[in-house]
Structures are given as structure tokens and as C-alpha cells.
Amino acid sequence: xxxxxxxxxxxxxxxxxxxxxxxxxxxxxxxxxxxxxxxxxxxxxxxxxxxxxxxxxxxxxxxxxxxxxxxxxxxxxxxxxxxxxxxxxxxxxxxxxxxxxxxxxxxxxxxxxxxxxxxxxxxxxxxxxxxxxxxxxxxxxxxxxxxxxxxxxxxxxxxxxxxxxxxxxxxxxxxxxxxxxxxxxxxxxxxxxxxxxxxxxxxxxxxxxxxxxxxxxxxxxxxxxxxxxxxxxxxxxxxxxxxx
Numbered sequence: 612x613x614x615x616x617x618x619x620x621x622x623x624x625x626x627x628x629x630x631x632x633x634x635x636x637x638x639x640x641x642x643x644x645x646x647x648x649x650x651x652x653x654x655x656x657x658x659x660x661x662x663x664x665x666x667x668x669x670x671x672x673x674x675x676x677x678x679x680x681x682x683x684x685x686x687x688x689x690x691x692x693x694x695x696x697x698x699x700x701x702x703x704x705x706x707x708x709x710x711x712x713x714x715x716x717x718x719x720x721x722x723x724x725x726x727x728x729x730x731x732x733x734x735x736x737x738x739x740x741x742x743x744x745x746x747x748x749x750x751x752x753x754x755x756x757x758x759x760x761x762x763x764x765x766x767x768x769x770x771x772x773x774x775x776x777x778x779x780x781x782x783x784x785x786x787x788x789x790x791x792x793x794x795x796x797x798x799x800x801x802x803x804x805x806x807x808x809x810x811x812x813x814x815x816x817x818x819x820x821x822x823x824x825x826x827x828x829x830x831x832x833x834x835x836x837x838x839x840x841x842x843x844x845x846x847x848x849x850x851x852x853x854x855x
Contacts, residue, residue: 617647617694623655624688632694635679635751636735641672645682651695656683665762666696678761680747731755736839739814742772742785748839749783749812750774756851770794773801780805784813790832792820799828810851812841 616629634642645668665678682694734755739745750761758776771784771794782798784790790813802809810831811817817825817832822845825832831848833841843849 617649619653619684619692619694621686621688621690621692622653623690624686626686626688628684628686630682630684630694632682633680633737633747635737637670637673637675637677639670639673639675640732641670643668643670643677643679645679646697647682648695648697653684653692653694656691656693667699668696669699680743680750683743685741734840739835739837739839744839745785745812745814745835746772746774746783748835748841749781749833752812752833752841753779753781753810773798778807780807780809782809782811784811784815787815789813789815790817790821792818792824795821795825795828795830799830810848817844 616631619628619630620626621628630647632644632647634644637643645666666681667676668679669676676699682696684692684694686692734752737744737748737751739748753774753776754761758779761774761776770786770788771782771790774781774783780798780802782790782794784794790811795811795817798809798811810833811825812833812835814835816834822832824830825847826845829847831851832844833848834844835841843852
């Protein structure tokens with residue numbers, strides 16, 4: 612056990628684990644590690660909800676507060692354990708601004724608008740070892756593409772996991788079976804009902820009928836490789852990846 616590991620005991624089988632919290636890349640480039648609450652009681656995951664899948668973590672480098680996946684550990688007995696995280700303290704009130712000077716000051720120079728947008732940093736992959744890792748990669752990739760207010764994951768019929776963000780619904784199929792035509796049509800219908808767009812991520816690829824329908828509906832399709840890097844598999848995905 613290293614200094615960064617946290618001792619975790621499974622309440623189901625009483626096994627002792629050394630848990631190492633994952634690290635995620637902040638928008639400023641610094642690594643962000645959820646502050647695991649040492650000594651807190653872990654709880655088995657028996658039901659997943661949108662709110663329970665995400666925690667708020669503050670970057671120590673830039674102070675940015677953002678949502679990241681709730682830390683979990685899979686025990687050998689089959690139990691999935693939710694690891695508690697210390698709550699982020701609300702920022703203190705800013706001091707009042709100084710009084711305006713009594714004498715006029717010259718107007719400030721206003722720089723011209725930039726001629727080109729600032730390029731995005733390279734996407735930082737997260738290795739995929741579990742189904743939860745695949746969901747994490749998809750959520751991080753959506754944030755990298757520019758989607759804000761990412762909400763937690765929840766299993767939905769007919770299969771797969773869905774993640775929502777402002778303006779988009781994403782279907783993630785983290786199993787070893789290809790995403791089916793029905794899966795693609797269901798997420799497209801859900802997106803139409805909420806007047807948002809949709810995108811699909813899969814570990815095992817897509818059925819031929821699913822790819823054909825996605826092309827007809829302009830639904831971006833990505834395959835997540837084991838390094839944790841989503842790869843576009845159709846023209847809509849290429850366009851989304853390049854434009855964000």
C-alpha cells in the first residue's frame with residue numbers, strides 16, 4: 612500500500628482492499644484526484660441514479676469546481692463499493708471592490724478580438740479496464756468536445772448506459788456486444804423528444820444496420836479502444852470531433 616492508497620473494507624465479505632483514487636485531467640491541464648474520505652464507511656451500489664454517479668471536485672491548481680465520476684471499487688465477491696468523497700467547501704465571499712477614484716482616469720485599452728479560436732488541448736485518455744471506465748471516457752470526451760453540465764449515468768432500456776449534457780444525450784455500450792439498430796433508434800427518439808442531439812460510444816463496434824441508420828440520421832458513432840481514446844467510425848463523428 613502506498614501513501615496515496617486508501618484502506619477499504621468490503622462490508623459484504625470483509626475483504627481488505629488498498630484503493631488508489633483515479634486521476635482526471637482538469638481543463639487547465641493539472642491532474643485532479645477526488646479527495647477520498649479516509650475512514651468513512653463505504654456502501655455497496657444496489658441502485659444507480661443520476662445524482663449518485665458524480666461528485667464535485669475542485670482543482671488545486673486553478674480552483675475550478677467540476678463534476679467527476681464517483682469513485683468506485685469492484686470487490687472479488689462481486690460487490691461494487693461506492694467510495695465516499697470529502698465535500699467541496701463553498702468559496703468564501705469575495706471582498707468588496709475598492710472605491711472609485713475621485714479623479715478621472717484614461718480609458719483602458721480594449722484589445723481586438725482574436726482572429727482564430729484557441730485550439731483545444733489534446734484529449735487525455737483513461738485506460739479502460741471496466742465498464743465504468745468506458746462510461747468515464749465517454750463523459751470526459753463529451754466535456755472535451757465542449758458539452759457542459761454533464762449529468763450522471765444510468766442504465767436504460769434496451770441496453771447500454773446514457774449520459775446527458777447540455778444539448779446532447781450520449782449512449783454508451785460498455786459490454787462486448789456490438790451496439791444494435793434498436794439501441795441507435797432508441798437514443799435518437801429520446802433526443803428528438805428532448806430537442807437535443809445524440810451521440811453513441813461503443814467498446815465492440817456497431818451492427819451494420821445500426822451504422823447504416825446512424826449515417827442516415829447523422830448520428831456520430833465512436834468506438835472506445837482499450838487505451839481510452841474514442842475513435843470516429845462515421846462521417847458525423849469525424850465532423851463532431853473536428854468542430855466540437
